[in-house]
Amino acid sequence: MGAKRIYAAWAGVHFFLIAAVCVAGIFSLVADGLTILPSAFDSYARKGELAAASVLGKEMAASNPVRRGIATYLDAAGSQSGYTFFAPNVPGYHRLILELYYHDGRVEYDSPHVSGGAAALRLDSLLDRLAEPGYEPLREVVVKMLAFSVWQEHRDVEKIRAIFGSVNQPGIRDFEHGKRESFQPLFSFDFSLRNKENQSTTR
Amino acid sequence: MTWLRRWWKRLMDFLFPPETDKWLAVLRIGLGLQVAVYALFLKSDWNYLFARTGSGLVSRELGEAITSFDSRLIPKLGWLVALGGHIGIGEETVLSVAWACLLCAGCCLLLGLFCRPAAIIAWFLHLCAAESGGLLAYGADNFMTIGLFYLMLSPLPDRYSLDHRLVKTKPKDPQLLGFWRRVLQLHLCFVYFFGGLAKCLGSGWWDGTNLWRSMTRPPFNIISPDVLIRFKYLLPILGISICLLELGYVFFIWMKKTGSVWLVCILGMHVAIGLTMGMYLFALVMIVLNLAAFGPDFGSLSLAYRQRFHAVFTKQLTP
Structure with a gap:
């Protein structure tokens, strides 16, 4: 049961970080005005993007070990960027x-x-x-x-x-x-x- | 309190469903093939892509400097080049050896030989290449890293590997096998949900413009625009279908009635991406991940198989 709890805790942290990366990606698209959403959403999306980024430690100093640890883990897991390929529109x-x-x-x-x-x-x-x-x-x-x-x-x-x-x-x-x-x-x-x-x- | 316990038990049951290792065999063989094809596709350009400043296309050192800005602990080819330098091996040789090791690791995974070390080496070398060539990376690299990361951590070897046939390994804990499959399934749900959501937020996916743009821009313009224009009325339908397919994946892939239909549609979409846009590596890795996560006939254990595993583990756990 102890091992199961450790696995479950890891999965929780893992998917929390992935969710933060994905949410930050979506908010970034909205904040940059690239979506069909009205511009009234832009400022809220920017705040959301910053909040998601701060969860990932990106508001911390570049040398902060927590920030570096999260970045290293996400890169190692291949989850450092969201999944917005060819979205919201295909660029030139x-x-x-x-x-x-x-x-x-x-x-x-x-x-x-x-x-x-x-x-x-x-x-x-x-x-x-x-x-x-x-x-x-x-x-x-x-x-x-x-x-x-x-x-x-x-x-x-x-x-x-x-x-x-x-x-x-x-x-x-x-x-x-x-x-x-x-x-x-x-x-x-x-x-x-x-x-x-x-x-x-x-x- | 009882409610909390019940919730916790449900969560544990969801995270640790008993599974066979068939899905793991699919993931191992599929990723082995992917790694081997990746290495072979890049064979002629490998050294040119990853050479240092002045000898290649763009500097490997530049890509590594950008990566190091995030963290210096992220693996890169520069580490191997520096290591080679200490023992008097030149950069070109180190890069060639790294390429050969990656190809070997892919072949070992394909055969199921030295599964765990092969998975770790493949993950490490591919990650080094993806990070060192960060400026040149694209979506397929991320998905390869994701797949290899989970493969490396999963309970290898599976029953279909040469490792198992040569050295009779004990059957793996079915619940642990189920856990890693669940993690892969959840990850794919994240991928398609956020991918679909982002597409739904773009106007071009609703009127077919984005499909037209993606299929007429180099290097994806395998089909001539003159041929594509004949199907212009189909483009909006296909665009909307892609959005709904991706967004609905998180819900419909789990349901018994819709799961197999959704899987076939998603696989069809990736086959089409591969064939009509030439994104063979991207298509292959997505097909492998989907088949391993939600592939047919290994969704649930047959009763006999479950009982067999249960008997083995009860015996092992009994003092």
Whole structure:
């Protein structure tokens, strides 16, 4: 009976934490105004999200052992994020186009690539993440790394202009009327590779 | 007080139903296959995805730095690379060995050989890869970690494993087997309920827009939009069905009359996701988890089987 109680207690704590993660995810969607709920709910949802986050120790200092313990456990159990895939709506997708400027004045176009389909899916997932506001501080660094991975295959390239943008998909009706997807540049970075300097510009 | 005791007993009965280990065999074999396929799919890109700054696609160190912000105790490939460095093994070799070990662990799980160590190694190495490549991770990684986490903690080995055939292990406590299955069942209910709820809150699932968008965007655009447009009137029905299927899972999967229908529909949905969107790993892991949790013919024990287990345990517990 003692062992059963321990198992039951563990299950209680385990599902309490998972519930907190899931509830925080739902509240976050509502608070960000991404759902069909009226905007009057936004502020309540933000409070709810904060409450759920505080249950997970996210309001504590980053070095707090309780916060770290909860984060480690949730990561180990694969439950650190909610289950809001493709929800509430399917986001648009993004593309990174690299303009390769050669020493002799030639310009070629390329994109970061991988060999297998499974890895390609992950690369697309990374590009979609880069568009999120939370990834703004990392954007330039990651784009630089992706540009560098392409440069390794084109060593005689002098400069790379990385253009990151969203692809606007046509809706069903638009598609029927002949409209096709269009590329909307969001920002671009210039990387000068010969002299190891880079400049960036945001559009 | 009596009410509280009755409630506690009901809770215990719910959490510890006697079960056979068939579901565990399904979970072990399924996850073994999943791990092996995961490793084989990433074979050509493994080192490129997880290399350090300057030698791969994006830096593994960047992914690990983001993970370390949450906690430094979360396993990562960098630990293994550092360990290899201490004994003079290079990064590329360590990554290749990690990949080979993951594949071996998957094959061992598939066969049921060294079940527990294989489950722990598979969980650890997959978690390392998922956390180190955090920027490149997606939903299938989370579900693989969830499955391997429960598998590692469940009472292995099962009767269908090679371990059991080679070394005659004692039958596991049916109530403990039932507990771990219940945990998996409850977890899936959380997954579908919150997934369904989030979808219901989006306008695009009610008019079919989201299905259109998800199936026409790369890399999921396996079916040509010109073909898809022919079924445009079906998209809203399918979108609403997905919402209701996921949201209703938590209620209808438990009922005798609706359970099998719901399971078939959910499995059908994941098969369709796999085939029409190319998300093979995601589809496979969801099918495995669902079959293990609510699969047919192992929902309840037959009386004879229950009595056999009861007899074994009564004998063991008698001094």
